[in-house]
Amino acid sequence: MWRECSAALLAKAIGELCFEGLLTPSGSSDGYELRFDDAVYAFSARRTAFGGWEVRPGSVRRGAPGILGDDVVEECDDVQRFVVDAFRSLGVDPATTAGFLAEVTATLAADVALAATARPAAELVGLPRAELDGHLTGHPWLIANKGRVGFSADDLARHAPEARTPVRLPWLAVHRGLAGFRGTPELSELAVREHELDPATVERFTEVLREAGVEPSAYAWLPVHPWQLDHVVRTLWAPELALGRIVELGEAPDWYLPTQSVRSMSNVDSPERYQVKLPLRILNTSVYRGIPPHCTEHAPVVTQWLRGLWGSDKLVAEWGTQLLGEVASVTVEHPQLARAGGVPYQWLETLGCIWREPVVLGEGERSWSLAALLHVDRSGRPLVLEYVGDTDPAVWFAALLRALFRPLVHFLYTYGITFNPHGENVVVVTDARNVPVRVALLDLVDDVNVSVERVPARGLDPDSDAPVLPRKPWAVLRQYVVDALLVGVFRPLASVYPLAPERFWGMVRGEVESYRARFPAVAGRMEEGSLTCAEFLRYPLNGYRITLGYRDLAARPPVPKTGTVPNPLHDVAPVPPPDGW
The missing domain is CATH 1.10.510.40 (Transferase(Phosphotransferase); domain 1)
Structure with a gap:
């Protein structure tokens, strides 16, 4: 299965790097080939729209000089070897090669995990969207679409979409000197809390604050991803936890599944509740998956503005186009790093959340x-x-x-x-x-x-x-x-x-x-x-x-x-x- 998945990822890597103009194939009698400094890759492919290349998995052959001076040509399914060959020829910085190879390898491991539990397409049709996301294979264009730099193997087994493992979300109370709540006009902070948490959980969390000796109304509540809590909040935010400016409230009872984006979580126990977008300090699909403070701060404003345009447009009503409003948020900026200046962005996007409306379905939809x-x-x-x-x-x-x-x-x-x-x-x-x-x-x-x-x-x-x-x-x-x-x-x-x-x-x-x-x-x-x-x-x-x-x-x-x-x-x-x- 490893070789099968590697051959598929190799075909994708060749096709997308050719599409982006980083590599330029030449025609040969058997198809196409790429000539590098010390290797030649021959493959079958067809051209697609936008100048794309669709390389046939299993068609790739690698030629290289043998020890006797002759060329050795063999079938190739090794995407890692191809990355190193191609990047050496392109003069890519070795540190970048190492980082990209790590992401490609993590992607390949995730593809193998997906393949091991794959179900026929006919069985996927009836799955709810939150469950179906755990069966999808990721971004069609990005080669290393499951890099997830920062996740360990255990983390992937718990938190990757293809793991299909529900988790409960811990909640934090953050002092209003650090945290700011925003909501659309019809949503108060209390309304969001009551929408997302049952009364018993609200009472339990309130009691945690009372036992900590603080005034509950002085704190904004928000969920946090369990990985982020353990790897970032309890370390980077340790002084705030020690001084009671951040209080761990415990887990809420609902179970969530990650979407394809990893950081957005869908409530599978109560689908009518909001989807929650939470920051993760992992590098995946090009950038770190935090949430910038300006996004949490302005999300409800943008939602309300777009709603105004939606409500006055008859064509939008005719088409039924739905806006999944980002109706509420909590912004938390680090008290020291936010004023340091020039700090890498991933350190400024470690805490906060956005609550997003769920999809509303009609009968039979x-x-x-x-x-x-x-x-x-x-x-x-x-x-x-x-x-x-x-x-x-x-x-x-x-x-x-x-x-x-x-x-x-x-x-x-x-x-x-x-x-x-x-x-x-x-x-x-x-x-x-x-x-x-x-x-x-x-x-x-x-x-x-x-x-x-x-x-x-x-x-x-x-x-x-x-x-x-x-x-x-x-x-x-x-x-x-x-x-x-x-x-x-x-x-x-x-x-x-x-x-x-x-x-x-x-x-x-x-x-x-x-x-x-x-x-x-x-x-x-x-x-x-x-x-x-x-x-x-x-x-x-x-x-x-x-x-x-x-x-x-x-x-x-x-x-x-x-x-x-x-x-x-x-x-x-x-x-x-x-x-x-």
């Missing part, structure tokens, strides 16, 4: 993370085919575009607002036949961007003394839809979906052209931030880590641009939406 579209079981069966079932594939995909892509285009061009609609940030809601009917969007304060241009329909932005949301020009703003959805989801989906590429991408373009015809007043914005231009800027997610290395930085740096990728929407004939919209 189901839900799953958008990432589920890309899951393929060990037999090669795509999960999406189980969702499609006996529905015509074109009809099913049109329903997905209507539920997902159409609202994103609307928010982008009418309001100058973009989300980050990757697989973890979108929940697809379906009817009883698994046909998409609407989507729910999440990760608002962290991933919402707005146009530099003031858009009348958007009204006043939710700013105080400084901008709360990042402002981007139209050409950059559209890139979130391009990279997260078109490249990150639709590119791999098109490879497994039962539609010809011309039809698949033609239906996507059809939605864009339909919107353009319906709303001519936004034609200028659609030109500046075009989704149908000849090419897009390329933002290399894997190259980001390879270039950046593993040094500590005071802020999350932006992903650098490296060239362009061809746009499959540019030349394809648009296929009008079947609903005539």
Whole structure:
């Protein structure tokens, strides 16, 4: 199983590094090859949209000089060996090679654990979303998508999504000299507490504070991830614990499962309660998974602002697009590090929480993370085919575009607002036949961007003394839809979906052209931030880590641009939406 998973990860590594332009294959009689300083990798592959490469697992052969001066060519399934060969040829800093190899190895170990307990796609269809997340294979673009630097093997067995192990959350009481609660107007701190905790638990926690000799009302309460409590709070925050400025209250009774993002936890005992986003000082998928204080502080404000736009838009109501509001939060800044200046960001994001609304389902409805579209079981069966079932594939995909892509285009061009609609940030809601009917969007304060241009329909932005949301020009703003959805989801989906590429991408373009015809007043914005231009800027997610290395930085740096990728929407004939919209 190790070799099987390594061969699959090797194929992905070759394909994605070629897609990002870090490696340039040449054609050979048997397919393609990469020539490094002391090794040659030959493989079979097919080209996909956006200049992508889909390498066939098991097709890779490695050639190297033998001890007698002849070339030795053998089948290769060793992703670790490939990383070292490729990085040596690219001149990557050895420390970066070591860090990346560690992340790749951790990812491979997680893939093996997933494979050992994998279930056929047909058995996954009926799972609740929180459980299904533990069966998904991770980010389709990032090679080391389960690096989780900081987790031990025991930690992974307890806290990784693929472990599928429920945990109870400890709670802390933090003195208001350190902590600040924020909520939407209808939510008080007491209301959140009563929503998340049963009366007996509230009384038990209150008694803990009384026994500690402190006034309960002087403290804000919040959950903490058990790993973070043990590895960060009890060490970095030891003085505050010793002096009673932070008090450990104990565990709440509900059980939670981690989502694909690891740090967000879903309540499996009481799904109507909030999902909780908690900081973890682990490095995973490019950055440390803390929560910046500005995000906890502004999350409810951004939610309330977006709700105002939602409530006044008839099209949003027609599509049923749901906003998973980040309705309450607690911000806790470290009393010393926050004023030190220039401190690496992961040390400033260690404590706090965001409470997020759950998905509300109607009678007979189901839900799953958008990432589920890309899951393929060990037999090669795509999960999406189980969702499609006996529905015509074109009809099913049109329903997905209507539920997902159409609202994103609307928010982008009418309001100058973009989300980050990757697989973890979108929940697809379906009817009883698994046909998409609407989507729910999440990760608002962290991933919402707005146009530099003031858009009348958007009204006043939710700013105080400084901008709360990042402002981007139209050409950059559209890139979130391009990279997260078109490249990150639709590119791999098109490879497994039962539609010809011309039809698949033609239906996507059809939605864009339909919107353009319906709303001519936004034609200028659609030109500046075009989704149908000849090419897009390329933002290399894997190259980001390879270039950046593993040094500590005071802020999350932006992903650098490296060239362009061809746009499959540019030349394809648009296929009008079947609903005539």
